[in-house]
Amino acid sequence: MAPESAAPARPAAPAPADWPVPVTGWGRTSASSARLLRPRSYEDAAETVRGWALPGARGGIPRGLGRAHGDAAQSAGGAVLDMTALNRVHVIDVATGTLLTDAGVSLARLAEVLLPHGWFLPVSPGSGQVTVGGAIGADVHGLGHRAAGSFARHLLSLELLTADGEVRTVPRGTPLFDATTGGLGLTGAVLTATLRLLRVETSLLTVETERAPDLDDLLHRMSTSAPPRRYEAAWIDLLARGRSTGRAALLRADHLPARELPSRARRAAAALGPGQGPYPPRQLAPGPLGLRATGAWQGLRLRTLPRTGTRRLCELDAFFHPREAPRPRHRGGLIRYECLLPYEAQGTLERLVRRLARRGCPAPLALLRRFGEGDPGWLSFAAPGWSLCLDLPARLPGLGAFLDRLDEEVAAAGGRVRLAEDARLRPDLLAAMYPRLTEFRELRRTLDPRGLFASDLSRRLDL
Amino acid sequence: MKDAFGAPQSLLVLGATSEIALATARRLVARRTRTVWLAGRPSPERESAAGWLRALGAAVHTVDFDALDTAAHEECLGKVFAEGDIDMVLLAFGVLGDQAHDESDPGAAVRVAQTNYTGAVSAGLICAQALQEQGQGSLVVLSSVAAERARRTDFIYGSSKAGLDTFAQGLGDALHGTGVHVMVVRPGFVRSRMTEGREEQPLAATPEEVAVAIESGLRRRAQTVWVPGALRVVMSAVRHLPRGVFRRLPM
Ligand SMILES: Cc1cc2nc3c(=O)[nH]c(=O)nc-3n(C[C@H](O)[C@H](O)[C@H](O)COP(=O)(O)OP(=O)(O)OC[C@H]3O[C@@H](n4cnc5c(N)ncnc54)[C@H](O)[C@@H]3O)c2cc1C
Ligand SMILES: NC(=O)c1ccc[n+]([C@@H]2O[C@H](COP(=O)([O-])OP(=O)(O)OC[C@H]3O[C@@H](n4cnc5c(N)ncnc54)[C@H](OP(=O)(O)O)[C@@H]3O)[C@@H](O)[C@H]2O)c1
Numbered sequence: 001m002a003p004e005s006a007a008p009a010r011p012a013a014p015a016p017a018d019w020p021v022p023v024t025g026w027g028r029t030s031a032s033s034a035r036l037l038r039p040r041s042y043e044d045a046a047e048t049v050r051g052w053a054l055p056g057a058r059g060g061i062p063r064g065l066g067r068a069h070g071d072a073a074q075s076a077g078g079a080v081l082d083m084t085a086l087n088r089v090h091v092i093d094v095a096t097g098t099l100l101t102d103a104g105v106s107l108a109r110l111a112e113v114l115l116p117h118g119w120f121l122p123v124s125p126g127s128g129q130v131t132v133g134g135a136i137g138a139d140v141h142g143l144g145h146r147a148a149g150s151f152a153r154h155l156l157s158l159e160l161l162t163a164d165g166e167v168r169t170v171p172r173g174t175p176l177f178d179a180t181t182g183g184l185g186l187t188g189a190v191l192t193a194t195l196r197l198l199r200v201e202t203s204l205l206t207v208e209t210e211r212a213p214d215l216d217d218l219l220h221r222m223s224t225s226a227p228p229r230r231y232e233a234a235w236i237d238l239l240a241r242g243r244s245t246g247r248a249a250l251l252r253a254d255h256l257p258a259r260e261l262p263s264r265a266r267r268a269a270a271a272l273g274p275g276q277g278p279y280p281p282r283q284l285a286p287g288p289l290g291l292r293a294t295g296a297w298q299g300l301r302l303r304t305l306p307r308t309g310t311r312r313l314c315e316l317d318a319f320f321h322p323r324e325a326p327r328p329r330h331r332g333g334l335i336r337y338e339c340l341l342p343y344e345a346q347g348t349l350e351r352l353v354r355r356l357a358r359r360g361c362p363a364p365l366a367l368l369r370r371f372g373e374g375d376p377g378w379l380s381f382a383a384p385g386w387s388l389c390l391d392l393p394a395r396l397p398g399l400g401a402f403l404d405r406l407d408e409e410v411a412a413a414g415g416r417v418r419l420a421e422d423a424r425l426r427p428d429l430l431a432a433m434y435p436r437l438t439e440f441r442e443l444r445r446t447l448d449p450r451g452l453f454a455s456d457l458s459r460r461l462d463l
Numbered sequence: 464m465k466d467a468f469g470a471p472q473s474l475l476v477l478g479a480t481s482e483i484a485l486a487t488a489r490r491l492v493a494r495r496t497r498t499v500w501l502a503g504r505p506s507p508e509r510e511s512a513a514g515w516l517r518a519l520g521a522a523v524h525t526v527d528f529d530a531l532d533t534a535a536h537e538e539c540l541g542k543v544f545a546e547g548d549i550d551m552v553l554l555a556f557g558v559l560g561d562q563a564h565d566e567s568d569p570g571a572a573v574r575v576a577q578t579n580y581t582g583a584v585s586a587g588l589i590c591a592q593a594l595q596e597q598g599q600g601s602l603v604v605l606s607s608v609a610a611e612r613a614r615r616t617d618f619i620y621g622s623s624k625a626g627l628d629t630f631a632q633g634l635g636d637a638l639h640g641t642g643v644h645v646m647v648v649r650p651g652f653v654r655s656r657m658t659e660g661r662e663e664q665p666l667a668a669t670p671e672e673v674a675v676a677i678e679s680g681l682r683r684r685a686q687t688v689w690v691p692g693a694l695r696v697v698m699s700a701v702r703h704l705p706r707g708v709f710r711r712l713p714m
Binding site for chain 2: 020021022029030031032033034070075078333394395397399423424
């Protein structure tokens with residue numbers, strides 16, 4: 001038998017935690033490498049952050065489930081603090097509908113836990129695979145912004161691990177709270193959050209879909225929806241040109257009150273498989289079909305929707321958290337362009353949609369939503385106006401310059417581009433889009449003078 | 464920091480007065496570049512290049528850098544990286560030499576080799592290390608088609624570029640997965656100061672065309688870029704020509 005010392009003298013593999021790995025956002029553009037650390041306890045996380053103050057360290061940034069498309073949750077040459085191991089739900093107060101939870105838990109998981117108690121999340125973004133921390137950092141909005149505002153509106157307080165390695169309790173209404181909601185992880189890492197929940201009587205939604213043959217018709221329908229619904233969004237077919245530019249499917253939904261629950265509903269709901277969402281219409285990748293064929297197919301699918309609308313029931317869970325679409329696989333990555341235009345600038349919105357349609361962007365569908373009052377987050381995206389969101393392959397020639405021109409129009413019209421999804425905005429447009437940027441920078445300078453919390457986004461845009 | 468299209472915000476040019484490098488810098492300043500470091504031997508041309516880029520809106524700094532003085536590289540390049548992150552390093556210095564003369568003057572031939580190869584190895588390794596610590600960045604290396612196959616008319620230059628090309632390819636593989644991107648650019652005949660007075664060859668390009676190719680290579684995170692693109696096909700044929708045939712070609 002060979003003695004134990006004769007084991008092959010291979011060099012020990014480097015400790016994985018200390019080895020930089022490439023990190024990107026959901027869009028897979030602009031990779032940079034960082035040490036990926038996954039704290040198992042608050043103390044662990046605090047210890048790590050204290051380590052960033054050592055000479056030679058390049059700071060870091062918290063990260064949730066990496067669903068932001070841009071470079072908000074990566075930190076080149078530094079550390080990425082993966083918060084998803086801190087995922088305990090601490091307290092659900094079923095009587096008052098308040099929740100105390102770790103920031104690393106996903107919204108889909110929370111919905112699962114809450115629904116049996118008759119509570120639901122007041123704001124659900126387009127993916128359930130988003131952590132509470134990410135929802136706070138990006139101050140996410142759902143399909144029902146006019147009714148519910150963005151995530152921070154329902155946040156009562158949070159505990160924040162700041163650059164000095166201390167944990168602070170941050171109540172609503174303080175400057176640090178307003179800097180942290182929508183603050184893209186740059187004020188510190190959210191450890192826990194206390195949230196106010198939404199009471200639901202059933203786990204069903206009534207969902208209506210209808211078709212708008214062109215942009216004018218769509219904007220008219222969306223502007224005059226009576227009675228107002230909690231959830232509303234339109235998917236615009238960007239491949240439609242000419243007279244049918246702006247052709248769209250419009251979706252409206254409401255929670256179903258218990259008194260309206262028909263006996264048939266239970267059967268209908270039971271017929272839906274788990275994770276089977278009826279909407280949004282699936283985005284077609286314009287792969288082998290080519291743009292024109294995709295456009296034709298898209299048109300056919302939208303045209304088969306009735307003009308006046310159909311009504312049906314749908315499970316909450318399936319509606320908000322359908323089985324997640326696979327991660328985009330485009331070579332060269334995907335750019336999510338999300339912008340907001342105030343209602344006064346409807347003309348700019350129309351111009352933008354026509355411009356996109358004329359260019360023949362291989363982005364089959366663009367999501368159009370109406371936003372209501374904004375929330376106090378200094379870098380929060382939402383404000384009253386139209387929000388348009390679309391995904392484009394980064395490899396399209398000339399896309400950079402094209403989007404720059406859109407940015408200029410958006411900024412000139414008093415609108416803004418979403419930072420949480422951004423990977424390309426020109427830094428000098430930022431101040432016009434986010435008027436409270438100076439306050440944010442100042443707070444960060446006093447709270448974190450050495451800039452230990454820093455991301456590729458914050459370096460690129462000098463946040 | 465680079466954006467999603469690979470456009471850098473800060474640029475370090477090694478070979479401050481290179482026409483190709485300046486054409487590239489101009490294009491990049493029109494996109495996202497705000498800070499340019501021009502590293503090269505002190506000269507009035509270097510200062511006027513700096514002034515020209517400043518007029519385009521960039522913050523421009525100059526540093527003294529001599530490819531032949533490898534002992535000083537660490538210090539002078541270290542200073543640049545200490546001032547802030549560099550998103551892209553353009554390794555553009557190089558000399559063509561005078562083949563006919565250099566064949567009978569080994570000292571001059573060695574200078575060509577030392578500038579193009581030794582100097583580039585030293586500067587390339589130092590920059591690669593710094594980029595790796597940053598966790599991101601592009602190192603763009605100006606090689607040449609001459610590196611692909613030895614030609615009677617410029618094999619001293621060609622062999623130095625062949626060394627550089629192989630070095631840069633290997634470095635690219637070594638840095639794969641570190642967030643650092645190495646791109647080898649192989650232009651054919653470029654009408655610049657370097658080739659002034661020489662007979663133009665087929666598929667000639669302008670410095671501006673090289674700049675366009677570099678910008679698009681950054682966007683695609685390409686590993687190899689030929690300028691013009693047709694050279695990729697041409698050279699893959701030329702590479703396999705028998706020596707006897709190749710020798711008789713008028714190139
Ligand atoms: C299919 C899809 C649909 C989407 N639909 C919507 C939508 O309808 N509405 C909407 O608003 N967004 C939407 N998004 C975007 C997504 O909701 C946000 O980007 C969200 O921030 C992602 O959360 P995450 O946990 O993945 O965070 P990450 O992407 O990992 O991080 C996002 C930001 O939050 C910060 N962050 C993460 N965790 C913490 C923490 N614990 N403390 C402090 N900061 C932290 C990060 O530093 C980073 O700046 C969608 C994304 C996808 C992929
Ligand atoms: N032009 C072509 O046809 C062609 C074709 C293929 C590849 N290339 C390559 O592309 C690169 C740039 O070419 P170009 O056409 O722009 O040439 P260029 O205008 O002649 O520039 C060459 C640059 O190299 C610098 N340099 C030379 N020796 C140096 C040294 N010892 N230390 C520091 N800098 C030194 C020069 O600086 P000074 O001002 O101090 O001399 C000059 O800035 C070169 O590497 C070249 O080999 C050129």
